[in-house]
Amino acid sequence: MKKGFTGSAFRAVSTVTVSAAVVFLSTLVPMAAGPVPKGPAPVGPSFTGPKTVAPKNKVDLSAGASTVVDAGFISEEEVSDGLEELEAQRIAEEEAKKKELVMANVSKSVNVRAEAGEDAEIVGKLYKGCGGTYVDSIEGWTCLRSGDLEGWVSNDYLYLGEEAEAYAKKVGHTVAIVETECLRVRKEPAEDAGVLGLLEINSEHDVVEEPEEGSDWVKIKYTNKTGYVSSEFVTVEFYVDEGETMEEIKEREALAALAKAQLVTTYSAVSCTEDEVALLAALIQCEAGNQSYEGKLAVGAVVCNRVRSGKFPSTITDVIYASGQFGPVSNGSLDSVLASGAKESCYQAAREAIAGSTNVGSARYFKRAGNKSGVVIGAHVFY
Numbered sequence: 001m002k003k004g005f006t007g008s009a010f011r012a013v014s015t016v017t018v019s020a021a022v023v024f025l026s027t028l029v030p031m032a033a034g035p036v037p038k039g040p041a042p043v044g045p046s047f048t049g050p051k052t053v054a055p056k057n058k059v060d061l062s063a064g065a066s067t068v069v070d071a072g073f074i075s076e077e078e079v080s081d082g083l084e085e086l087e088a089q090r091i092a093e094e095e096a097k098k099k100e101l102v103m104a105n106v107s108k109s110v111n112v113r114a115e116a117g118e119d120a121e122i123v124g125k126l127y128k129g130c131g132g133t134y135v136d137s138i139e140g141w142t143c144l145r146s147g148d149l150e151g152w153v154s155n156d157y158l159y160l161g162e163e164a165e166a167y168a169k170k171v172g173h174t175v176a177i178v179e180t181e182c183l184r185v186r187k188e189p190a191e192d193a194g195v196l197g198l199l200e201i202n203s204e205h206d207v208v209e210e211p212e213e214g215s216d217w218v219k220i221k222y223t224n225k226t227g228y229v230s231s232e233f234v235t236v237e238f239y240v241d242e243g244e245t246m247e248e249i250k251e252r253e254a255l256a257a258l259a260k261a262q263l264v265t266t267y268s269a270v271s272c273t274e275d276e277v278a279l280l281a282a283l284i285q286c287e288a289g290n291q292s293y294e295g296k297l298a299v300g301a302v303v304c305n306r307v308r309s310g311k312f313p314s315t316i317t318d319v320i321y322a323s324g325q326f327g328p329v330s331n332g333s334l335d336s337v338l339a340s341g342a343k344e345s346c347y348q349a350a351r352e353a354i355a356g357s358t359n360v361g362s363a364r365y366f367k368r369a370g371n372k373s374g375v376v377i378g379a380h381v382f383y
Helices: 007-028 065-070 076-097 161-171 246-263 274-288 293-309 316-320 327-331 333-340 344-354
Strands: 101-104 109-113 122-127 131-138 141-146 149-154 173-178 183-186 195-199 204-206 217-222 225-230 234-239 366-368 375-377 380-382
Touching: 101 161, 122 149, 122 246, 131 149, 195 225, 204 217, 246 375, 274 293, 274 316, 274 327, 274 333, 274 344, 293 316, 293 344, 293 366, 293 375, 293 380, 327 333
Parallel strands: none
Antiparallel strands: 101 131, 109 122, 109 149, 131 141, 141 149, 173 204, 173 234, 183 195, 183 225, 217 225, 366 380, 375 380
């Protein structure tokens, strides 16, 4: 929904244009007293110096361009050219304004509305870390465009101007977009450096450090390492996350519900001892003790999926204590919970997962929810 100037916003622009026109005209029309004549003074006995002669007709600049033209001070063409220049300047300033960044100032999300007002229809949502570009404004409200979403948000929930730019730098992403087939990722910023791998055309990769202007190399994340690609074959772009329209939200939720239903299944039970039930329950408490029961079951399912996979150790104990796999093992919190005993809800989730239940399909990993795609349950994403 495209918004134009209405009401007071339009009047404000009109006033500025008229005022600017008056200023412009004042630069072309001589002052009421008239300038001091230039050139040689007349020769004669009665001459006592240059005289300042007041014009017969004073011109009221506020009366409009036609009055000034009729007075004979400037031509219609000069007035027309000047007003066209002012109008072009106003349009350029408006277009520059529309490129300004607007960021959500919320802890979770804010409603985006069809009109400026708390009672207006909700057309979408802007989430924490999301942003867009300025479209229009009315007292206390800003219209923005974020992806396919366009609408009005109260200024109470937005960062504007320099605040928006500063916040965007904290939450935005800089990516390198590959523009050639099979781009080599090198270990060092040199053509003769070793190759870590190849990148597909149009693929996007997180930039580790903003490249300096004119730099020949861009440092990117590649799998769990960092590498370098030639700046000649990539485009570096900065972006922030976008909001969602209500239609996009409904579609996403429907797909998530369908995917979730497909992920809830039962696999073969995992053979284990009672000590391993306690061990899994303790790990679940450490990793998801403050999450919903679904989140607890998902952590247990990940461990049991690893046991079944054939690519990890074949027992719960060996999976949990495998080097570098679970933080609670290395930081000592797992031993602490084992000593005091896990909560009953964590035991229940452990037993259900061991019996074969899963709500994350065959997922074998999880981490804090963020940019990683997968099944999001509470604070974790499972993949």
